[in-house]
Amino acid sequence: MPFRIDRRREMSRGLLYLSPVLAVAMTVLTGFALFAALGQDPLPALYHFGISPLTTLYGVSELLVKAAPLITIAVGLAVGFRANVWNIGAEGQLTFGAIAAGVVALNFWGEEGGWILPLMCLAGVLGGMAYAAVPAFLKTRFGVNEILTSLMLTYVAALLLSALVFGPLKDPAGFNFPQSRMFTDSALLPIILAGTRLHFGAVAALMIAVAVWVLMTFTIVGFQLRVLGQAPAAARYAGFHGKRLIWICLLMSGGLAGLAGTFEIAGPIGQLIPAITPGYGFTAIIVAFLGRLHPLGIVLAGLVMALSYIGGENAQVEVGLPQAATGVFQGLLLFFLLASDFLVRYRVRLARRVTE
Amino acid sequence: MVSIGIERPGPRLQARGLTKRFPGVVAADKVDLSVAPGEIHALLGENGAGKSTLVRMIYGVLPPDGGQIHWEGRPARIESPRAARRLGIGMVFQHFSLFEAMTVLENVALGIDNPGAMADLARRVSEVSASYGLPLDPRRGVHTLSVGERQRIEIVRSLLQNPKLLIMDEPTSVLTPQEVERLFKTLRQLAREGCSILYISHKLDEIKALCDRATILRGGRVVAECDPSEETKGSLARLMIGADLKTAKRRAETERGPVRLTVEGLDLPAESLHGTALRKVSFNVRAGEIFGIAGVAGNGQKELELALSGERRAKDAGAVRIQGQEAGHLGARARRRLGLGCVPEGRRGHGAVPDMSLVENMILSGYERMNLLSTGFIKKDAARRFAENVVVDFDVRAPGTAISAGSLSGGNLQKLIVGREILQTPGVLIVSQPTWGVDAGAAAAIHRALADLAAKGAAVVIISQDLDELLETTDRLAVIDRGVLSDPMVTAQASIEDIGLMMGGVHGPAPVHDEALGSRRYAV
Structure with missing residues (x-):
């Protein structure tokens, strides 16, 4: 055996933070080969994918618009992932939260007042929480695996949204298009950079990341969640309330997903439509891991993943890459990340023989 | 090297100058060891003395940094446990390597190199476990077994392979005195049949009762070789830890x-x-x-x-x-x-969280009684002081309180957990x-x-x-x-x-x- 793999006594701190960088580098290299195989000149393709979106103010603002929901959701998911609570259904909670917020917006359509947006946010958070409460209840009461329930409920939420915008919430003056009325100004997020779509949600995402970092690092609740994830028996020994912690994880991640959904419809979209998310809820899972389940790492990871969305669109326009390139890049990134994470706990060495 | 005796053949296992360095420590420093056929040889030493490192090198788990191993008179390169087993070396580890989700039989089959038909193996497991007094139901799932029962799997698994050298790392800690006696009979019988036994134990009585010779390690070096029957419990202990054992003082x-x-x-x-x-x-x-x-x-x-x-x-x-x-x-x-305070049986993952620092492990059970919180926030300084007190009062050998609990040795981790509970009065x-x-x-x-x-x-x-x-x-x-x-x-x-x-x-x-x-x- 030319190589041997040894378990490290201690996790390698350096590699813990280096492995996302390694993963990004490997993704870029693979992308290079991929573009070449597609008959593209790899360098310009990569340039349009990864660099040119960052060369204009508008590009950067769009990057932030995409990163905001990813960060908001991923920060919430990471709390659960740390505690071994696997909410895979943020996409559904985002949708359900958006429906709740959208109903509020449409209910007060045409009215004015500073209270409408906060009310929408509240409705969005509660909607996401309520939707995440289903897997939480099933897990704590019957021991049902939350991965399955939360994932399956995603499709239910998407169909519910379709049913609503094709039916009761359809714009009466919308030529029968499956979409709601455009929200009025009081239901729209303020733009923070004139001439772009950059909205308050980006600021909120940053504040949420900091708040969750404080929660996880300095409070007993965060400590309990980490213990629950790393050593469930120790959590039981310490007397931590396991079921309550599962509820906290799912409600928090669901609520933040719902809030992200609210920001989407009250921000760049401005109405309810059948497809309000290009898979933010799923991509956020990658973001959470790419960011080492650390809120501040997630901010960086969210920006990288947002770039894959923007870059994908850009490369589609500029060099005619297929749209699937975005998905492929995201998949590659997660794959390489998981692979490089192996090095955090194990070391690979050339096998040595016993010296004679 | 002390010669084993004129009428006996040469040593079955001879290690010369075996050395293993880990970052910052020489775990085994030019260790010489010689085990004759049919000899029960004790390896005695405190945790960290290098016993485990030594036997891991012999069993092919760790590659030595220097020195030689001779097996039946010939230089041997033991590159893996499989190679060790091929030579005829079996080992019963102190920390078990068992798959929780599988049955006893499946675990035995996975741990040996030529399991054969399962039905046949089940019969052999039953035979061996019966004849050595190690009751074991081959069909039971390992996750349902206690520590003692799990150890039996390891012992039976090694015995199934008819080893020429059996390394036993603290095998008796979970057996009754009668079972220990029976195991000793088994080991003596194995020895009579020519199998060498390398026996690691902290129990000085056992070593005196069972072993023909003893090699005593301290700080990675051989400090003595002796015939344990000629030593007293006290003299063995002095050799091992370099000081007299202090026993607990009971009050009236x-x-x-x-x-x-x-x-x-x-x-x-x-x-x-x-x-x-x-x-x-x-x-x-x-x-x-x-x-x-x-x-x-x-x-x-x-x-x-x-x-x-x-x-x-x-x-x-x-x-x-x-x-x-x-x-x-x-x-x-x-x-x-x-x-109430509690020190659970399991240390890694039950009494302590291995990947968390010593400080964080103090918070685990102490955050209320030691007043380590202020409105939901952890008082890091107070927790660190608590950890430092435990480390000092209970002589936990650790380079600091920021290291992970998992990096401590078993004994030091246990002192940390016991100290954490006791200092909460x-x-x-x-x-x-x-x-x-x-x-x-x-x-x-x-x-x-x-x-x-x-x-x-x-x-x-x-x-x-x-x-x-x-x-x-x-x-x-x-x-x-x-x-x-x-x-x-x-x-x-x-x-x-x-x-x-x-x-x-x-x-x-x-x-x-x-x-x-x-x-x-x-x-x-």
């Missing part, structure tokens, strides 16, 4: 205070198919008293530990009373508020397997700390499979067998034979199938 019986822990008619259903249900467990412990619970692994010790700590709750609130308060219905945290302390896998020096320190705690007026319960430990440290003890606790007896008046028979009542050679057996049977 008369100084006992009020009852601090009462367990009355505690029933607890089994948690899994092969778990043990607790049936009408009753005992009480007074202030200043150390109460022992003896028994063979898997007879309800784990369940009793969880039922006392609050990790499992009883239906009846009055089944457990802590300092007079009903606590049977309370969880672990609420019981801790009443003054509990009124009642439950300790399970306090010195399992802990070296003699650390074990003595832990025993001393428990005695001191009792002397200050706490009630201490020690659940242990190590009978010698209970006889040395406790005032009274009872035996748990199939979830039923015997009547307590005064330790000073109990004989090791009687207790051993009680412990072996069911798991011995002639099982007694009498469901009506109550605690009466065990009355002294």
Whole structure:
């Protein structure tokens, strides 16, 4: 055996933070080969994918618009992932939260007042929480695996949204298009950079990341969640309330997903439509891991993943890459990340023989 | 090198100058070791003395940095455990390598190189386990087995391969005296048949009774080679730790205070198919008293530990009373508020979180009693001071409090956990397997700390499979067998034979199938 793999006594701190960088580098290299195989000149393709979106103010603002929901959701998911609570259904909670917020917006359509947006946010958070409460209840009461329930409920939420915008919430003056009325100004997020779509949600995402970092690092609740994830028996020994912690994880991640959904419809979209998310809820899972389940790492990871969305669109326009390139890049990134994470706990060495 | 004797053939295993360096430490420093055919050779030393490193090199787990191994007179390159097994070296590890989700039989099949047909293997497992007195049901899932039962799998697995050298790392810590005797017979028989045995133990009596020769390691070096039968327990201990063993000082019986822990008619259903249900467990412990619970692994010790700590709750609130308060219905945290401390059997992942720092591990059980919180926020400085106190007071050998608990050796981790619980000044302390896998020096320190705690007026319960430990440290003890606790007896008046028979009542050679057996049977 030319190589041997040894378990490290201690996790390698350096590699813990280096492995996302390694993963990004490997993704870029693979992308290079991929573009070449597609008959593209790899360098310009990569340039349009990864660099040119960052060369204009508008590009950067769009990057932030995409990163905001990813960060908001991923920060919430990471709390659960740390505690071994696997909410895979943020996409559904985002949708359900958006429906709740959208109903509020449409209910007060045409009215004015500073209270409408906060009310929408509240409705969005509660909607996401309520939707995440289903897997939480099933897990704590019957021991049902939350991965399955939360994932399956995603499709239910998407169909519910379709049913609503094709039916009761359809714009009466919308030529029968499956979409709601455009929200009025009081239901729209303020733009923070004139001439772009950059909205308050980006600021909120940053504040949420900091708040969750404080929660996880300095409070007993965060400590309990980490213990629950790393050593469930120790959590039981310490007397931590396991079921309550599962509820906290799912409600928090669901609520933040719902809030992200609210920001989407009250921000760049401005109405309810059948497809309000290009898979933010799923991509956020990658973001959470790419960011080492650390809120501040997630901010960086969210920006990288947002770039894959923007870059994908850009490369589609500029060099005619297929749209699937975005998905492929995201998949590659997660794959390489998981692979490089192996090095955090194990070391690979050339096998040595016993010296004679 | 001392020659083994004229009429005997050359050594089966000879290590010359074996050296292994880890970052910052030389774990084995030019170690010489020679084991003759048919010899039972003791390897004696504290944790960290280099015993494990040495045998891991012999078993092909670790590549040596220097030195040579000769097997039956020829230089050998042992690159893997598989290569070691091919030579005829078997090993029973102290930390088991078993797949929890699989059955005993599947684990045995995975651990040997030519398992053959499963039905045939099952028969061989049954044969070996029967002839060596290691009862084992090949079809049971490993996750349902206790520590002692898991160890049996490892022993049987090694014996199945008819080894020429069997390395045993603390094999007797979970056996009854009768089982130990039977194992010794087995080992002696194996030795007579020509198998060499490298026997690692901290139990000096065992080494004196069993072993032909002993190599004593300290700090990675061989400090002595001797014939243990010509040494005294004290002289062996001095060689091993370089100082006299300090034994726990028990105080006079008369100084006992009020009852601090009462367990009355505690029933607890089994948690899994092969778990043990607790049936009408009753005992009480007074202030200043150390109460022992003896028994063979898997007879309800784990369940009793969880039922006392609050990790499992009883239906009846009055089944457990802590300092007079009903606590049977309370969880672990609420019981801790009443003054309970607990050192669980499992250290890594139960009593401590391996990937967290020593400081964070202090917070685990101490955040309320040590006042480490302020409105939900952790007082990092207070937690660090607490950790530093534990490290200093309990002589935890660690380069700082920011390192992960998982990087500590077993003995140091146990001192950390015991220290964390004791410094919270509990009124009642439950300790399970306090010195399992802990070296003699650390074990003595832990025993001393428990005695001191009792002397200050706490009630201490020690659940242990190590009978010698209970006889040395406790005032009274009872035996748990199939979830039923015997009547307590005064330790000073109990004989090791009687207790051993009680412990072996069911798991011995002639099982007694009498469901009506109550605690009466065990009355002294």
